[in-house]
Amino acid sequence: MKLLINTRQLLRHPIIRSMTTTTQHKSHDVACEPPALTSVQLDELERNVQMRHHKNNVPLIRELLKVVQDSGQTNTEASRQLAEQLQQLPNATHPRLLSYDNQPLELANYEHRELPKQGAKEFSELARALNLYRMDHLGNYTGHKSYYLTGQLAMLEQAIIQYALQILTNHGFKLISVPDILPKEIIESCGMRTEGERTQVYKLQTGECLSGTSEMALAGFYANKVLEEEQLPLKLAAVSRCYRAETSGLHEEKGIYRVHQFTKVEMFAITTSEESEAMLEQFKETELTMFKQLGLNFRLLDMPPCELGAPAYQKYDIEAWMPGRQMWGEISSCSNCTDYQAKRLGIQYKRASDGRVLSTHTINGTAAAIPRLLIALLESYQHMAASHAEAMEIPIPDALVSFMHGQRAIKKNKRIPETKLVKFIKAA
Amino acid sequence: MLAKTTNLKMLKLRHVLNKSRSLRRHISALYITGDKANENYVTLQPYLDFAGTFRDQPALEQSIQSRGLNINLETLLRKFQLYQTHHEQLQRLDQERDALTKQLKSLTKSGAAATELEALKERGKALRNDVKTLKQKLYPIEDDFIHDFLHLPNALHADCPVGQQEQLIYRRTLPNAEKEASSHLECTEMVQFMDNNRYYMMKQAAHFDIQAMQALAAYFVNQGDFVQTSNPDFVRCVLLEANATPMDHYQLVCEEQLQNKLNTAYLTGGAAFESYLGAMTKLCVYPSVLPLRYVCCGRSYNRAEAELNGPTPSLYTATQTNAVQSFVATLKPEEADEELQLILHLATDFYKALDVPFRIVYAPAHSLTPAESLRASIEVYAPSLQRYVCVGRISNYSDFVSKRILFSARRDKHYDFLHLVGGPVLYTTRLIAALIEHNVPLDKCKLLGLPQAPQSSQSQLAQDIQEFKDLFK
Numbered sequence: 001m002k003l004l005i006n007t008r009q010l011l012r013h014p015i016i017r018s019m020t021t022t023t024q025h026k027s028h029d030v031a032c033e034p035p036a037l038t039s040v041q042l043d044e045l046e047r048n049v050q051m052r053h054h055k056n057n058v059p060l061i062r063e064l065l066k067v068v069q070d071s072g073q074t075n076t077e078a079s080r081q082l083a084e085q086l087q088q089l090p091n092a093t094h095p096r097l098l099s100y101d102n103q104p105l106e107l108a109n110y111e112h113r114e115l116p117k118q119g120a121k122e123f124s125e126l127a128r129a130l131n132l133y134r135m136d137h138l139g140n141y142t143g144h145k146s147y148y149l150t151g152q153l154a155m156l157e158q159a160i161i162q163y164a165l166q167i168l169t170n171h172g173f174k175l176i177s178v179p180d181i182l183p184k185e186i187i188e189s190c191g192m193r194t195e196g197e198r199t200q201v202y203k204l205q206t207g208e209c210l211s212g213t214s215e216m217a218l219a220g221f222y223a224n225k226v227l228e229e230e231q232l233p234l235k236l237a238a239v240s241r242c243y244r245a246e247t248s249g250l251h252e253e254k255g256i257y258r259v260h261q262f263t264k265v266e267m268f269a270i271t272t273s274e275e276s277e278a279m280l281e282q283f284k285e286t287e288l289t290m291f292k293q294l295g296l297n298f299r300l301l302d303m304p305p306c307e308l309g310a311p312a313y314q315k316y317d318i319e320a321w322m323p324g325r326q327m328w329g330e331i332s333s334c335s336n337c338t339d340y341q342a343k344r345l346g347i348q349y350k351r352a353s354d355g356r357v358l359s360t361h362t363i364n365g366t367a368a369a370i371p372r373l374l375i376a377l378l379e380s381y382q383h384m385a386a387s388h389a390e391a392m393e394i395p396i397p398d399a400l401v402s403f404m405h406g407q408r409a410i411k412k413n414k415r416i417p418e419t420k421l422v423k424f425i426k427a428a
Numbered sequence: 429m430l431a432k433t434t435n436l437k438m439l440k441l442r443h444v445l446n447k448s449r450s451l452r453r454h455i456s457a458l459y460i461t462g463d464k465a466n467e468n469y470v471t472l473q474p475y476l477d478f479a480g481t482f483r484d485q486p487a488l489e490q491s492i493q494s495r496g497l498n499i500n501l502e503t504l505l506r507k508f509q510l511y512q513t514h515h516e517q518l519q520r521l522d523q524e525r526d527a528l529t530k531q532l533k534s535l536t537k538s539g540a541a542a543t544e545l546e547a548l549k550e551r552g553k554a555l556r557n558d559v560k561t562l563k564q565k566l567y568p569i570e571d572d573f574i575h576d577f578l579h580l581p582n583a584l585h586a587d588c589p590v591g592q593q594e595q596l597i598y599r600r601t602l603p604n605a606e607k608e609a610s611s612h613l614e615c616t617e618m619v620q621f622m623d624n625n626r627y628y629m630m631k632q633a634a635h636f637d638i639q640a641m642q643a644l645a646a647y648f649v650n651q652g653d654f655v656q657t658s659n660p661d662f663v664r665c666v667l668l669e670a671n672a673t674p675m676d677h678y679q680l681v682c683e684e685q686l687q688n689k690l691n692t693a694y695l696t697g698g699a700a701f702e703s704y705l706g707a708m709t710k711l712c713v714y715p716s717v718l719p720l721r722y723v724c725c726g727r728s729y730n731r732a733e734a735e736l737n738g739p740t741p742s743l744y745t746a747t748q749t750n751a752v753q754s755f756v757a758t759l760k761p762e763e764a765d766e767e768l769q770l771i772l773h774l775a776t777d778f779y780k781a782l783d784v785p786f787r788i789v790y791a792p793a794h795s796l797t798p799a800e801s802l803r804a805s806i807e808v809y810a811p812s813l814q815r816y817v818c819v820g821r822i823s824n825y826s827d828f829v830s831k832r833i834l835f836s837a838r839r840d841k842h843y844d845f846l847h848l849v850g851g852p853v854l855y856t857t858r859l860i861a862a863l864i865e866h867n868v869p870l871d872k873c874k875l876l877g878l879p880q881a882p883q884s885s886q887s888q889l890a891q892d893i894q895e896f897k898d899l900f901k
Contacts, residue, residue: 245683402879
């Protein structure tokens with residue numbers, strides 16, 4: 001439980017102070033300031049890094065620390081490098097997860113419908129047969145893995161957004177319109193690398209970046225702000241376009257399962273350190289409500305340390321059973337980032353009892369990631385009886401009917417021309 | 429007044445500079461000559477309609493002049509002649525080679541003398557070398573002419589004003605220009621503006637931002653028989669060139685593994701006209717599906733009018749906005765005119781219900797992009813700027829763009845290039861800014877297209893019951 005505790009104070013260096021994490025159970029009070037950093041504590045940091053399958057930069061940190069301490073903090077280059085390395089360290093890990101042995105723990109499994117054991121069609125096959133989607137021959141024009149949703153599938157995207165927003169508003173979330181173009185500092189402070197060959201972040205020629213999730217814009221909005229404790233918890237929702245440079249050649253991720261651009265409804269909260277764990281439970285409950293009403297078969301997983309990424313202290317994933325792919329596919333997740341992002345961005349609050357300014361905690365969760373939900377819905381609701389596309393009808397979940405202008409089924413679209421391409425047209 | 433005039437002059441100067449900048453590109457993803465095709469993958473071969481373009485030279489000259497383009501048609505025609513002469517020569521050589529090959533085949537079959545065959549083979553080799561030499565000579569001529577040809581603008585529509593002024597075609601509620609209005613930026617509880625790339629909207633503004641977009645798209649689907657789509661956000665250079673979009677309208681996306689260096693990606697947003705072109709490129713449809721009417725919700729990241737709505741950065745100049753984009757394809761030009769009117773009609777209904785001062789104008793020729801033949805601009809009055817700002821613009825592209833992207837309908841053995849009409853019908857960000865400045869409560873706005881609110885369905889029920897009762901009177 002003492003992992004990573006107050007390393008910032010141990011190091012007694014202004015840059016370092018803002019980088020390392022504290023767990024929520026430890027006070028930030030100076031009065032509790034522990035003794036100087038020991039090699040035992042560095043060992044703890046290293047164990048955490050290794051447990052989370054993170055790039056191990058602790059040996060380098062040890063070296064840099066030595067240089068900084070030996071030079072009496074006059075070596076600014078070493079201090080800069082040290083700060084950079086510390087920024088890359090992952091968050092602390094919830095002690096509950098230490099025994100998970102790198103496997104997620106299934107906490108619950110919800111079955112709302114009987115799904116075919118075999119023979120179910122995969123999303124792209126269904127959507128193409130219904131003439132509601134196109135993904136082929138687009139690379140040279142709109143880019144790799146780009147896609148068009150048409151007719152009822154495009155309407156369903158907007159219906160899901162409305163449905164998610166209705167639930168979130170009822171749960172007390174405040175909607176904010178957010179920017180998709182962000183300075184790289186904000187993205188890095190949220191725990192995403194923007195440099196390097198395998199970066200998932202798109203850059204514009206201006207040097208600014210495209211946001212991978214609206215959590216970044218929301219966290220960035222409160223950067224360097226000191227909130228009053230009465231303002232907390234802040235529960236926010238946003239609808240945004242998400243841009244991810246990642247690619248996948250895996251067969252099971254074909255179609256729109258993993259794409260470069262998609263729409264997502266996101267939940268985000270800023271709380272005191274005492275409230276964040278309960279808020280994560282609220283996020284989880286909201287997500288469960290949403291997917292239960294959509295009638296999907298899904299399971300709730302408590303994710304092990306190696307699946308947390310850098311910023312999360314703990315994380316729940318929700319995976320829906322996708323009968324066409326015959327696999328569990330992640331449709332949602334929620335994470336408690338404790339003060340990892342808040343410290344990097346300077347999101348603070350003034351404690352009502354004594355006026356002390358402390359770092360907040362941040363929590364984020366997916367309310368609706370459109371492509372994965374479309375896959376789960378179409379694959380789960382397909383009728384096995386329909387042998388050809390003309391007869392194929394996919395019922396629309398009751399919860400979405402009112403947002404689909406009363407439509408109850410998805411049918412083949414006959415107004416959209418089929419994709420017949422020419423190579424060249426010779427001038428007369 | 430002086431400041432305004434200077435400002436206007438500056439804008440015009442910038443406009444001319446921008447135009448010359450966009451004309452200066454010599455490398456094109458849209459047309460790659462054979463000598464460069466080894467390094468650069470040819471993704472699209474536009475249909476080059478020389479005969480059609482040069483048929484009405486006075487009209488073409490007028491289009492160039494009215495748009496203020498720096499193109500000398502005479503020089504271009506000379507280049508065309510040179511290109512044609514060489515091209516014809518090349519064709520003749522090709523024909524001669526074909527004939528020779530046939531002759532060689534038949535003589536070989538009939539067992540002709542070896543010397544005769546040898547002579548023919550030698551002639552064939554000579555011809556092959558001639559073709560090669562001529563091709564090398566033709567490449568720079570072709571490069572020079574075709575790129576100039578691709579910079580030629582579309583012909584102007586008869587309704588497009590050729591003077592400096594726009595032409596008013598509809599106006600609703602006259603604005604009170606005398607009244608001093610505060611900027612929407614002062615309403616910090618709803619708008620937090622950092623810069624043109626970054627702003628946040630809260631409370632009713634955030635809800636309106638999504639609801640207005642969804643409502644208008646639904647109105648187009650339900651009232652105008654449009655098909656809704658959801659489009660990609662990146663568009664590659666080849667399509668922007670095909671649409672003659674000035675490259676500085678959108679931001680370039682840096683890609684780690686770019687396969688074709690010429691064909692870079694731009695961030696347009698799904699609700700951009702150019703984004704529709706990806707699905708239409710090389711597409712051949714049956715005439716029975718026409719007119720094709722599409723509408724979509726999405727982002728738009730167009731920087732085109734930021735300077736016009738400045739100089740102070742605000743929601744009027746912001747790059748990102750939610751938008752509703754329309755796209756229609758027709759077989760005939762007169763159908764395209766009707767479709768433009770239909771889109772304007774639906775949009776007018778929507779803005780009328782909002783009760784905001786707005787107007788629709790035809791934009792003057794000098795402000796059009798080279799592909800547009802006519803543009804109707806939907807403008808709301810922005811009190812803080814004391815003038816109208818564009819919240820939507822519907823353009824007629826005739827068959828200019830579809831020839832370049834090979835979007836056609838097949839009739840018998842003939843391809844008809846389709847006439848395109850479309851553009852954004854709503855930029856939510858600018859509309860929200862104007863509504864805030866008009867003191868319109870955003871949560872009370874009547875949004876056409878939204879599913880009927882429960883109270884109105886109640887009143888519908890009451891009306892139905894009354895009608896039922898009336899039957900017995």
